[in-house]
Amino acid sequence: MVEPRRQRTFRCRFLCMLFLLSAGFFIGSAFVVTDYKERFLSWGFVDAMQNTRLKTCETQCRPQGSESLPKGIVSKTSDLEMRPLWGPLDKKKSKSSMNLLAIAAGIKQKESVNKIVKKFLSSDFVVMLFHYDGIVDDWRDLVWSDHAIHVSAVNQTKWWFAKRFLHPDIVSEYAYIFLWDEDLGIENFNVGRYLKIIKEEGLEISQPALDPNISEVHHHLTARDSRSKVHRKINKLIGGGRKCDANSTEPPCTGWVEMMAPVFSRASWHCAWHMIQNDLVHAWGLDFQLGYCAQGDRTKNIGIVDSEYIIHYGLPTLGGSVANKTEEPNQATHDMSSHSSEKLVRKRSFVELEIFKNRWKKAVKEDNCWIDPYKKPPQQGKS
Template sequence: MGTSLRGGAFRKSNDVRLIVTTIMGMVFGYFIGVSFPSVSLSKIALPSSLISSFDMGFNDDHRATRSFPENLGSGSTPVTPKIYVPTNPRGAESLPPGIVVAETDLYLRRLWGEPSEDLKRKPKYLVTFTVGLNQRNNINQAVKKFSDEFQILLFHYDGKTTEWDQFEWSQRAIHVSARKQTKWWYAKRFLHPDVIAAYEYIFIWDEDLGVEHFNADKYIALVKKHGLEISQPGLEPNNGLTWQMTKRLGNKEVHKDTQEKPGWCSDPHLPPCAAFVEIMAPVFSREAWRCVWHMIQNDLVHGWGLDFALRRCVDPAHEKIGVVDSQWIVHQVIPSLGSQGESDNGKAPWQGHKPEKLCGSRYVIDAKVSGRSFRIALQMQTSHIFHKSSTSILDYDHVNCFVYFFVSPHIP
């Protein structure tokens, strides 16, 4: 009898111990669980083979929730498994990696035939001109300086495109037309880095450039030789020259720095004494353009001030930005979109105006003079760029600023 009672008490004690242990285990497990961040399946990088297997298995068991194209307009939000694929670009995370195409090109393709037979010619470089028909002969001379290694792309600000078919090369060129827009407007919208990734160098040039002393193949060879990521040809000293940095030096292949007026350069490695090219005829490497494109604002018009900010896209800028002297051009300063194509006494609205150096931390600038408006482009080494056409008070601590005054009677 005593043995039976002791056995029952022993079993009861074990049961209580088991219950207590179970409860303690559950509490311990709960605290362990909440002490670690939640792990989402959508953030787990899985091998593509496993992803495919999982995707198929998931959809086999949940066919009612799979996102088929025909379900997109049904009124209910389709559900798809979201698996993070680190190799996919933004916006394509939910696509199988094998079908994702992140980049494209501007190669012209036939309307028939095998894709492998489609491209007989793959240019390595891209040249863009923003043009009006009045400058067709000048552009024709310029295009002849570029070999078949260069793809020609014309941006037409006057809406006239078919008239260019008088030139044989126009049949192979790409034509984009939008009235009264500048090259930076076109560049932001049509020269996305993923669109022009096939080209090693991108020329973004004005239409009023004389190229008698320029050879594009030799220019590219010098750019590669001297490691220039951002460059331009040297400018003929007597034509349209604003900065000493872009002046052609007759005894050099390339130069990367210069001497400006006393006090204009706070540092010999900074613009306008180094790390500087102008915006009339810049040439960018593929890698540099990927950065510069993002820096171009949607409302950037003439591009004033962008030249001072280009240095932010290469490092070290004073070594990778330079001017090619032995392949040089002439800036003809022909008015095109300045004042909507109208000249002032035969000159472009900005011609003949030199930058003024202003020192101090506060400037009051009256942009209304004798009933004529002046456009002000403030160029600062902080790369802050803005335009004004009325009386402005500029309150800045930075003393290294340059203010351009451009006469333009048509600005309201």
């Protein structure tokens, strides 16, 4: 029986349509699968990139408190340079040669301080005065006064000021920090030559030698040796029957400076600042531990510069009453009060010394991760 023509035509069209639909389905599926794979791979790549970024960011060391800021806007350090209120911004100066002189100063030593500051200003120093008597305006007649930083707090020590105003982040721009007392004679001291010597000798912590004929010398190591340019050790008997010689490795025979005129490199000051105790304002005992901040061997990196020497007059200035401009003081009462205050200051200094020693011992005992580079080996018992 012959199939009707209309039915045959319909079947052909149906088969063609079915073929086209099947072909479209398979082709479309291929595209969908390919697109899914591409998206899947791209998502995996993005995840991998994000994980890598997270790991990289986790290893970055950011200053505490700046975590919410983009790294490039964070200004980690500061300095003591004065900035103009108007006009064009100054081009940043080279800091390689900049140094800092900080002096605890009272108005009674104005003439002495003026001589010291004038010598240092000629050698590109920033000057900072710590006014422990509260008097600032009476310094205004000096030509350099408006270019110095003045900080005032009544009856506070040099170390109190240093702990609060010479934080390592503030003074990190300065190659050397001279933290001096006010009662120093500098007629035989040249700043430029001193800097050249300590750089050549690799001294991280130093001080000018003291003229032994005029100065108040507390330890033999700081007395000037006229035969040398720099010395790091002494060879003689010191207090308590102790003997310093070429084999000595401990203060005050070597690796030691006195605290009236210390000079710190940038790196050594970063260390020393952390050792200054916030509540122990006289810093007694600190000098015997400064060797730990010498950035290496204290017997080599700490020294006394003999060719550039000073005089230490040893004037008792702390503990005196603050000057009163409106009243004439009774001299006898004033002298008695000052003498009593000086005794109390000295008594407090000894108390702080014992506190510092005990804190050091406690810190050494409790820190299991710290290794003492100067620890003495245990002595062998005699056989």
